Amino acid sequence: MIARARSVRGWVAAVMVLLPLVVAVIGPFLPYDAAKGLPYSSEGLLGTDGLGRDVLGLLLVGGRTALGMAAGAVVLAYLMGGLIGLTAASTRHRWLDEGLMRPLDVLLPLPSLLVISVVAVGWSASALAITVAVAMVNVPTVARLVRAAALDAASGPVVEALRMQRESWARIQLGYVGRSVLGPVAADLGTRITLAVFLVASVNFLGLGLSPTAPDWAVSVSRNREGLLLQPWSVLAPALLLVSFTLGFNLLADRIVHRSRRLVESAS
Amino acid sequence: MRLLAVPYAVQRTLLAVVQLAVLSVLVFVLTSLLPGDAAELRFTETLTPEQVAGLRIELGLDRPAPERFVHWLGDVLTGDLGTSLISGGPVAGIVRHSIGATLVLTLATLAVVVPLAVALGIVMGTRENGRIDRAITSVTLALSAIPDFVIAVVLVAVFSLKLGWLPATWIGGDLLSSPALLILPIAVLFGRTVCLLSRQVRAGTVAALNAEYITQARRLGVPRRRLLLRHVLPNAAVPGVQELARTGDTLLGGVLVVEAIFAIPGFATALVDGVETRDIPTVQGLTLVLAVAALLINLAADLTCNRLVPRTALLR
């Protein structure tokens, strides 16, 4: 019973993530002929938005930036933060560790909002700039997380034992340290991607981000919210896709963390 | 090891000072990179280019950036946050005016969230992987996964505009006479914070409950209630407190959206306004205050954790 409930929940979570993801990825290639009408009319399946554009047509092309910017930012943050964190953790030179981590400590209290609004205002409507800014804001936290996780593993006797066996550096780092970091990273990923989606969306919502006519989901929610009562789908449809993605992702991450914990527990 | 405590405090203070210094430079550079300056932005249909040029001299924007920065720094060191380029009033005044609403909002949110998150976390932790645990986890996760602006838009549409139960904005309202103003903003900020916090408390509770010392206390006949409140809670609270300190920044992001939607004249709004109007002294002043607050919060969190479980001091 419980096992079935669990797996049903797993499927629901997977579908919740996949639906927006699929829409975002293949939506732009679908030969959907978007109808044109008056603002907030009920023409078409989901009606039209404030510019008389077909809501369904917008959904199909608006996921790329909405999810792409967040995902890109997280990937970038992990590439940079992960590299810094791993290097700092695995180095034997204290100065390198300090030199890498201390500047990040300095950056931590910098309000992410300030950085992002400055970037958004300065490089108006550039998806790339906002992605990079969101990534930068996350780098210090990711670096600290990865360093802490890797430090536990890298300074433990397992690595010494592996060195005693003369395992190669790559095998130790990737095969053992990297894998040990994976657990905390997986746990962090769910929260981080949600935060990134929120951050990107908030920037767009506040009108600091993408062009107000961009089909982006968050922009749609923001721009059409005053038409919520006239054509609810123009707001709810993109909002639901966003929520579906973040919620599904969180449920999935939660499951993965749980499962790996159960594995460890049942093994012990 | 214990002897290290004093140098550690000194080290920390020094780090904080360096952090603040680097931050101010950074903020100054960042804001200087923005297109246009405070005078240029006033160029609308009512001011001519000559008037703008006059304004720029008046505001001191014709002087080189480093000179302006040094002047600002000098003022700050004497306890003066400078003068707003836009209103001409002291930045300290802007800080004072905008901090109240945000503070009230944040504290009120925390006052609701913290006890609830602790309670939920303990309930979940004591029933790890049980039906109640899964249910609460799912609900809080769901709440946290809905972007705050979506929650805000929907809540306002339903509770203010449709049902008319709650005020939709802070405009024309006054917190003292209508505390109901706080309900919707808190409801928006509530979801994510409660999820993050309760998760940490839950993890802490699970860890503590599985710890040998709790088993041992139980074996020695400590009753369940006492066990939870006196033995488990202090240990379980540690990750929560650290999370709380980290939440500050995320909360601020949420507060901005909330401030924008409910027209709350708060800190985040002032900050974004400052950026938009290129009011560098104001942005600098606000950031400085934020950074000091962030540092203090982190310090407080560390001290609290140290108070809760002294061992953590050794781990650093």
Add this chain to the structure above:
Amino acid sequence: MTLVRVTGLSATAGSAVLVDRVSFEVMAGEVTALVGASGSGKTTSALALLGEHGAGIRLDGRVEVDGEVVVDGNGVTTAEVRGRVVAYMPQHPGSALNPARRIGTTLRELAKLHNGDAADAVRAAQLPGDRATLKRFPYQFSGGQRQRIALAQTLTCRPKVLVLDEPSTGLDSITRLHLVHELRELASTGLGILLLSHDLDLVRALATRVVVLDAGQVIASGATDVLPDREDLPTLGTSASSTPLLRARKVTASLRPRGRDVVVRDVDLTVPAGSCLGIVGRSGSGKTTLARCLAGLHERYTGTVLLDDAPLPVLRKRTGEQHRRVQYVWQEVRGSFDERRPVDQQVARTAERLRGLAPGPAHAEAVSTLARLGVAAITAARPPSRLSGGELQRAALARAVLANPDVLICDEITTALDDHGTALVLELLAELKSRGTALIWIGHDLGLVAAVADRVLVLDAGHVVEQGPPATLTTAPQHELTRRLVAAARIGDPESPPLVSSAETYSRSEPRR
């Protein structure tokens, strides 16, 4: 007076029977010992006295404690006896102390709950009972003191029965001696003590009744004479040449950079090929640190280490051959295995990496070596978390042995083994030694060290205070510490050595910082 009466106690987990119709009694004022190999059901039986059992375990039979029925045919009936009647001290008391609470707070809390007296308990546990001490947190105590605090906690409950689970593992002989005296004292006040241990010397020294468990069944019970006889351990034999293989000159090791916190000072040692050097000393005296310097794992040291008269650098600068020639077996074995890979694969990697064997033959050799040490192939194919401490300890040895090392450093590698396991280990080492491998054997069991080593080095606070052949050291110890170690080791003997002054109870053989 009979305090505990256990009749036909069974514990089952699914279809597995962990404890099978066990019966025994605990009398007031006496020490009853539950002995048996690891996994024989000691802890499971003892926890039943508290009405406690592990997840998925079902209890059956009857347990009566001080007139109350704790377990009957329906399983656990009451948990009321916990603390008040029966107090249990777990195997590793250090982790049983709440890091968030001052020790005095917990002691007072327990005193209030059970009408006990904290001050009495503290005195009985031979701790200083002043306010300053009671205000300290657990991390502010040494390992030995923490053990006493845990004891004080259990005593504060004023129990009628005290259950002690493996109280002597990891203690050096002097500390162990103090424990014996404390427990005798407690029993004399009328307390019933149930002692779980595989340390037969300790049992001999304390117990009046003995119950021997094997695979969950009682195979013998009665006075101490039912205990199995001391197995004579195989000696390693002497095949030492006189040419020094490994030499250390003026090794001084510190914990922090730039020579701060020195823990090993000016140690000189020489190990000829085919010989065995024993290192003894109290807990925290620097044995492991010295060994790690030799293994190249500890890099903060000065002085020279020579292998075949050639300088032996720290591990990361060693050549492949040097890697192979010097191997180290960890004291903390569980931490030295990767949790995610099967143990046999991890063992086999040594042969692959250091001797260039193909994975197939390497694995075969790993399996056969483990089998020699008494670890079955199916056991070794599991991840480390599913092996018992003793099995893992032997796997760690196999991992090092697979390198065919010329120098093998063994850091307390038999602490989790019963006599049979120890014998298997020694057999393997004897063979290595006969092939010319030099051994460094670190241990606190003086008898064992004397049996295996050709030469013994006594370490105190990082200094070598005495060295010589084991026979000389045990019969005519020169240094005060050696004398005490030797004396304290004989607790199993009918007439125990006199107790040293209680002030020394707290003196730790740690280097002063």
Add this chain to the structure above:
Amino acid sequence: GADSGAGGGAGSGAAAQPKQGGRLRAVYAGGGAKEVLDPHVQSLFVDIARHKAMYEKLVELGPDLKPVPRLASKWDHDGTATTWRFTLRDATFHDGGNLVAEDVLYSLSRIVDPAVPERVAQSSLATLDLKRSKAIGPATVELVLTAPNAEFPALLAGIGTQIVRNGFKDPSKPVGTGAFRYVSFEAGRSMIASRYDDYWDEPARIEELHILSADAEARANAVQGGQAEYANDMTATFARTAEAGKTVRIVAAKASTMQAFVMKVDQPPFDNPDVRLAFKLLADRQRLVDVVLAGRGEVGNDLFGKGYQYYPAGLPQRERDVDRAKALLAKAGLIGKQVEIFTADASAGFVEAATLFAEQVAEAGVRLKVSTGSPQTYAKDLLTKGAIGNHRSGAMTIPQYFTDRLLSQSPFNVTHWRRPAFDSAFAAARAVTSEQERSAKYGVLQKTLRDEGGILAWGLPDYLVAVSAKVQGVQAVPPNTLDQGRFDKVWLA
């Protein structure tokens, strides 16, 4: 345009008798720290509303942007429009003092003080010769210009021309002659004022006036949620939503502002008049109005000021003609080329209009690439960046619009329309004292502009104000006119 939406005004209030008392909260787009209490430094609507409640000008503008008397009960000039005499009304300041000629002279000198650049009316009153101006009596003041200007009264109705008390120094203690007296002010948040019982015109009906600042969404929520009774400058979407309910009424001033694309006449490809005309022909104005203005407005005819004094009403409406446009573009060799339109989210509908227009231009085979700039610097950037961009103008007199935007020296000449002949023709027209003759001359200039100029005025948005159902007496008039945002005439039913 859409339906009439209860045009407001006393008429629509049916037989309802004006009631006394109550508090009215009016919400305007806020300016944060930029908001000022100094009537001569104002530039935001919220500032204007605030100052209008407390201060008054000599002259105001009527619904057709024609000057109407206010503190000056009448005026005339020497026949050349160089020396003007204004007769002052019998009004009292909030501190009890009577309005006299010295107050007027002091106010004007304060406005044109060159030491304070941000006094906004400085440039429009630049031709005022204060040295030669004087008080003729306590209630008559003579103002002398350096050049004749028949539009001078309208200039005195411009932004930032309020009359303050002689010797007025501290703007934080406002003393005016308006219907409300100052109580308190917090920049970016609120101003509170109370009824001035000795107001020379009929005293206000409401007791207390709150002028609050908030962005569009908060304004909408506030007026719908009952936290404000009056919300200024609302969106068409809001109007649509609100009209579905009963709590909020929309007061719409028809076609009272202008939305346009502006082409720089000195930059390729718009230096070619054919291209300018082609673009004008390509705009599907009705669709732009329907979508961008959500139908709340009228189509534009490439001219500013429809319905205002001097607007040449006889000109035919420009219609879409893609074929002709194509021919013109082909002649100019622009087919298949790309032109960049520079826009920003600086004003409602800018980016939307640019995006939509790009689609319409594409039909003729020209790619209009939308590039978005920073909203805050858009006003300035538009002067230098891009060959075509967005432009919006609020209500002002047509000559004022010319002065600001279409002369060689105009500070805000976004189309780079610089023709000396045009300048001098305008100067000459302005000096003509006969209104009819002047109007004819302005008409000629405007026709030139419509055919050759760079302004593609596609839409004339309605100016929308939302009031809660109980508010009566709100007039549907263009912004910057006397009856707009005038709270001494409204009452709460």
